[in-house]
Amino acid sequence: MSRAQKLAIAVLAAVTIASLAAGWIAPSYSAQFRESISAPPSAKFPLGTDELGRDRFARLLYGTRVSLLLAPAAALLSTLIAALLGGTAGYLGGRWDRLVASGIDLFLSLPWLFLLMAVRALMPLNTSPVASVILTFLLLGCLGWASPARIVRAGTRTLASSDYLLQARAEGVAPARLFWNHLLPNLKPILAAQFWISVPVFILSEANLSLLGLGVAEPLPSWGAMLRDLENYSAVLQNPWMLAPAVLLVAVVSCLKLLLRSEDPLPC
Amino acid sequence: MATILIRQLRKILLTALMGGLLGATLVRLGPGFGTDERELDNRLNSDSQQAIRAERASENNIAMFYVRYLAGLAQGDLGYSHSLNRPVTALLKERLPLTLLSLSYGVAGGVAIGLGLALVTVAWRAPGSNVVPALLSGLCLAVPAAVIALLFLWMGTGGRWAIALVVFPHVYRYAKNLLTAAYQSPHVLAAQAKGLSSLRVLLAHVALPAAPQLAAIAGISVTLAFGASIPIEVVSDSPGIGQLAWRAALERDLPLLVNITILIALMTLVVNSLADLALANRRPAE
Numbered sequence: 428m429s430r431a432q433k434l435a436i437a438v439l440a441a442v443t444i445a446s447l448a449a450g451w452i453a454p455s456y457s458a459q460f461r462e463s464i465s466a467p468p469s470a471k472f473p474l475g476t477d478e479l480g481r482d483r484f485a486r487l488l489y490g491t492r493v494s495l496l497l498a499p500a501a502a503l504l505s506t507l508i509a510a511l512l513g514g515t516a517g518y519l520g521g522r523w524d525r526l527v528a529s530g531i532d533l534f535l536s537l538p539w540l541f542l543l544m545a546v547r548a549l550m551p552l553n554t555s556p557v558a559s560v561i562l563t564f565l566l567l568g569c570l571g572w573a574s575p576a577r578i579v580r581a582g583t584r585t586l587a588s589s590d591y592l593l594q595a596r597a598e599g600v601a602p603a604r605l606f607w608n609h610l611l612p613n614l615k616p617i618l619a620a621q622f623w624i625s626v627p628v629f630i631l632s633e634a635n636l637s638l639l640g641l642g643v644a645e646p647l648p649s650w651g652a653m654l655r656d657l658e659n660y661s662a663v664l665q666n667p668w669m670l671a672p673a674v675l676l677v678a679v680v681s682c683l684k685l686l687l688r689s690e691d692p693l694p695c
Numbered sequence: 696m697a698t699i700l701i702r703q704l705r706k707i708l709l710t711a712l713m714g715g716l717l718g719a720t721l722v723r724l725g726p727g728f729g730t731d732e733r734e735l736d737n738r739l740n741s742d743s744q745q746a747i748r749a750e751r752a753s754e755n756n757i758a759m760f761y762v763r764y765l766a767g768l769a770q771g772d773l774g775y776s777h778s779l780n781r782p783v784t785a786l787l788k789e790r791l792p793l794t795l796l797s798l799s800y801g802v803a804g805g806v807a808i809g810l811g812l813a814l815v816t817v818a819w820r821a822p823g824s825n826v827v828p829a830l831l832s833g834l835c836l837a838v839p840a841a842v843i844a845l846l847f848l849w850m851g852t853g854g855r856w857a858i859a860l861v862v863f864p865h866v867y868r869y870a871k872n873l874l875t876a877a878y879q880s881p882h883v884l885a886a887q888a889k890g891l892s893s894l895r896v897l898l899a900h901v902a903l904p905a906a907p908q909l910a911a912i913a914g915i916s917v918t919l920a921f922g923a924s925i926p927i928e929v930v931s932d933s934p935g936i937g938q939l940a941w942r943a944a945l946e947r948d949l950p951l952l953v954n955i956t957i958l959i960a961l962m963t964l965v966v967n968s969l970a971d972l973a974l975a976n977r978r979p980a981e
Contacts, residue, residue, distance in 0.1 A: 529710070529713070532706070532710050533710055533713050533714055533717065533960075536710050536711070536714055536960040536963055536964050536967075537714060537956065537959060537960055537963070538918055538919075538921045538922030538925070538959065538963065539922055540840070540922040540923070540925050540926065541921070541922060541925055541940060541959060544925060544940070544941060544944055545718065545721065545940070545944045545952065545956070546721060547944075548941075548944035548945050548947075549721050549944065549947065552945075627837075631837075631839050634839040634841070634842070635839045635840060635841050635926050638839065638841040638842070638926060638930070639841065639925075639926055639929055639941065651839070654839070654841070654842060657842065657845050658845065658930075660848075660849050663849075673838075673842055676837070676838075676839070677834065677837045677838055678837075680836075680837035681833055681834070681836075681837040684833060684836060684837065685833070
């Protein structure tokens, strides 16, 4: 592991711990300090306050918690769906394989953000903040399966024709046992890689969705929702600390990508 | 070759039509579908309200809607947008050129920057020569497309350059890996051993053999650019297809969304198939 990767782990660990300890080191994300509206940074408010008097630092920490904990949860969901669909398609072959391959083609024929935006816009938009968070990340998990499934399917097809599986099949091992006991454990490295590749993609997707007004709803903070403040150029010029969510987002995604050291071909 | 082309064409058409059906089904099942804000107008009597409901009744049955839509499509009729009160054909004609122009500039710019930096990094091979391009591409990969669009909006430049910034890091990473691998092949080592100039080795023995794969990058970049164009057009208020798709989705405009879905699916599938063909042509020569 390189020094840069060690540094990335340290940054990610610090950010995660800070976000988990948000309740101890900052006030509530929704607390409004009416006497300090749009206040500059101070000892009490390290990143100042917004136009409603809410502590930007507290909102950043709670927003980090939302983005950093739910993106892996969504990635886990999409990887599980990919494992199930891609794994069974590659293993069973035939009509099921063709059906799954067509589904993958269909999902990959539409740009990821278009698909995500179209489906999210069709869901209820005036939901409670908690429901909007769950809906956003559930959608990421449910729609993000196609790209990992294609890789899992290819990996499974290679494994299905391997010698040890042929031998197990010749010895009369039941297909279900063959799949769960022999195939899935060998797919673990592929699944782990797909999971880690999905995490930064989902963090960025949530940010884009929230910037379009289709993500996490106010007053709950998320990186994407906080980035909407950047639309006010003159306010950003006067209060450069408003860039903190963008800086943190870039730092975390860069650290994740550094750990991945992805040499993959272009994502479709 | 003809068989491959026909098979690809069939696959493209089927997938695009399936995409349209998927879009139509999602819109139909979405909450709030079928409601028309005109119905809230107290001045309308029951007959008028009934007439408004009847206008949309044909869209309630998805299968019927889609069959009717396909029949209209065969005659060049793409339907009518309820949210914008205009024929879909007119909307697409108006907005498509702007998006295509932005995509052309964005993809060309992104490929030029990415490929240029990859060529410089691979050809130079000085220690640390790849630090700046790697940092730059890493940074661009970590910034949401909408934020890149905001940055360009602040600078007063168009969204097309934001698309270039989204595309370039993908091109750079792929091209760098490809060219690095090409540089290590035996024929390049032989060319270097024979004393050929660095530029000739790079252009004739590294870049030229890798040209089909490099062309494939340009093809796949279009998909990336299309995805990025949605937030970029929305943020920079550019009246293109991306912004239209966003409005269609928010307004639950079924005819508009189905047409945009099919159009985007068709475009990305055609471009990806061209990239596949470029790579397929390359394989026998290897």
